[in-house]
Amino acid sequence: MSTSTPPHVLVSGGGIAGNALALQLVRSGIRVTVAERAPAPRPGGQSVDLRGASREVAERMGLMPGIRRRQLDERGIAYVNGRGRVYGRMSMEDFDGKGAVAEIEIARGDLNQVLLDELDAASVAAPGLVDLRYGEHLTALEQDAEGVDATFASGRVERFDLVVGADGVHSKTRRLAFGPEEDFATYLGGYTAFFSMPTPADAQPGWFALRAVPGAAIGIRPGADPATSMAILTLRVDRDPSLRGDRAAQEALIRRAVRGSGWHEEAILEAMGSAEDFYFDELDRIDVPEPVSGRIALLGDAASCGSPLSGMGTATALIGAYLLAGEIAATPADPSGALQRYASALAPFAEAGKVLPGGGIGFMVPASRAVALLSQATMRVMLSRPFRPLIKRMFNEESATLALPEIRALANTTAS
Ligand SMILES: Cc1cc2nc3c(=O)[nH]c(=O)nc-3n(C[C@H](O)[C@H](O)[C@H](O)COP(=O)(O)OP(=O)(O)OC[C@H]3O[C@@H](n4cnc5c(N)ncnc54)[C@H](O)[C@@H]3O)c2cc1C
Incomplete structure (x- = not known):
């Protein structure tokens, strides 16, 4: 497969990580296929926090207007006893959005919809670059120096330049290309x-x-x-x-x-x-020490997470998607090099995202x-x-201090 044309990327999993990556790639003129196992976008989930560098990513991606429209009115946590009497409060304001409730809270399903709306708009602007396939998943992956052959449950076999596993904590891509879940998951x-x-x-x-x-x-x-x-x-x-x-x-x-x-x-x-x-x-905590193998990379919870207890899964997924898209867009003719640089850039954010409040x-x-x-x-x-x-x-002091690198290669970088 030629590497002088922009790569064709397969993303397994259309959650926050997969859709955020697809959006930035399409905006940068890179062809993407997203295979999501569920028959339609998965709604639901409680509210997820955007803080620190992930908030910056949302701003640079121009997601803030959509997020603001769907933002939840969360004022804080009230600790109650058996009669419902409040014995302690952690208000968003008293803790400057740095306690359990962040300044920006949005339902997970709504954030996913913001990404899908933007992806729709991007595919109107650049027709033919995105192929969203619901009810589809990988059954086998085989790579060589030039590309990756992917076999799908539907029976299709296709060749891609890069494959990204953004298919969550129990990632199938990780199982196919990196090893069994027990090697990476800690209860x-x-x-x-x-x-x-x-x-x-x-x-x-x-x-x-x-x-x-x-x-x-x-x-x-x-x-x-x-x-x-x-x-x-x-x-x-x-x-x-x-x-x-x-x-x-x-x-x-x-x-x-x-x-x-x-x-x-x-x-x-x-x-x-x-x-x-x-x-x-x-x-489960997920630790994949090297989330890249040749032309296959892991992203979001599939690569690293501290479970919902960390409150950082969505934040780390957005940051990872931004870093990965930036590296692919920077060197489209050298996709393997891009994945290696992504792995190094992600490491400090991945570590910080696994910290559990209170231990x-x-x-x-x-x-x-x-x-x-x-x-x-x-x-x-x-x-x-x-x-x-x-x-x-x-509540994640470490992640709050990590600065997001400037990524000039991303065509979509917007200040809003
Ligand atoms: C329905 C749902 C609700 C959630 N609610 C919360 C919550 O309330 N609080 C919280 O902290 N975290 C929640 N999470 C997890 C949270 O979304 C992630 O921690 C974070 O957003 C990182 O996202 P991700 O895209 O890496 O993983 P995920 O959000 O888990 O997304 C992975 C996607 O991959 C798809 N998928 C799975 N297996 C395959 C496969 N073999 N092939 C193709 N696609 C596949 C899944 O259907 C899903 O859409 C939820 C996840 C889901 C799927």
Whole structure:
């Protein structure tokens, strides 16, 4: 395959990472095929944070007007007891957007839609450069010095100059080209689940209410529509591989954890039973020391993440997509070199994105009733004014200080 013409890039996975990469490549005149396993763009997800360098990426990509239109009105976290009484608050303003709630919060599905709208506009401006395929996924990859042969579930076999695996924590691309998931995943001690529920009558608009009970943190977080909230559960349990793909078993686990919590228990469990956007996954850290192999690269959660506990998955995905697109656009005739430079540029952001506030699940989910009571008392103190600088440092101080390199090769770079 000739390398003197712009490369044709295959992106496996049309989530935040894959769509952000596709958008920037298309705007730079590079042909992209995105293969997304789901039959349509996946909606849902709770709100995700944009902070530090990821906010800068969103600005440079010209995404801010779309983000602002869909931005959530989140004012902070309210820690509640079993009667729903607030015993501590972490407001966005008091913590300058550097606490658990960032200055920019947007539902994950809405951010994905912002990217897809921009991708639509870019493909009108440059017809024929983007091919979005839903309900399609890779079954085999074979590369040589000139390109990569990709076999799809539909039976198609095609050759690409580069392949990027942006297919999430359980990446198939990683399995095909780098090795089994066990080589890269570390269990972080629990599971997370979220799904939509009717907003309770006593909810305070804009406040993410959180109740910690032994073995579980139960949250109700505001959504874009005031009538609907997102139930968010973090469960502290041993790993059970049989839970994967078994919704009945997942729901049973949640029921056991929530029963007896005494706070909107029935409403949460009733909503769970009928939720169409029910999401459940184990909390895994992903470390791929070298996320590039010849002409195949990993991006987003597939390459590196600290699970939703880090609050940094989307931020790191956007930054990675920007760095990778920039390197491919800078040397379209040397795609392998571009991937190598991407891997080096990504490394510090990937490391910072894995840091867990408070050290991990133990900070958020008490192991026993005694610890739950103690952490209530501690939280009250830690949220008081003198301790705020300490809390801010816990929420990704490292990533906040990393500067985003200037990338002149990207045609789309916009200040907005
Ligand atoms: C539906 C959904 C809801 C989420 N909600 C939250 C949330 O509330 N909070 C949070 O912190 N994080 C959430 N996440 C994870 C979060 O989106 C990521 O951590 C972050 O945005 C990085 O994105 P990513 O594109 O690397 O991975 P992901 O967002 O996981 O996207 C990967 C994409 O690849 C697709 N895919 C998977 N396997 C294949 C395959 N074999 N072939 C082709 N495509 C494939 C998936 O359908 C998905 O669209 C959610 C992810 C999804 C998919």
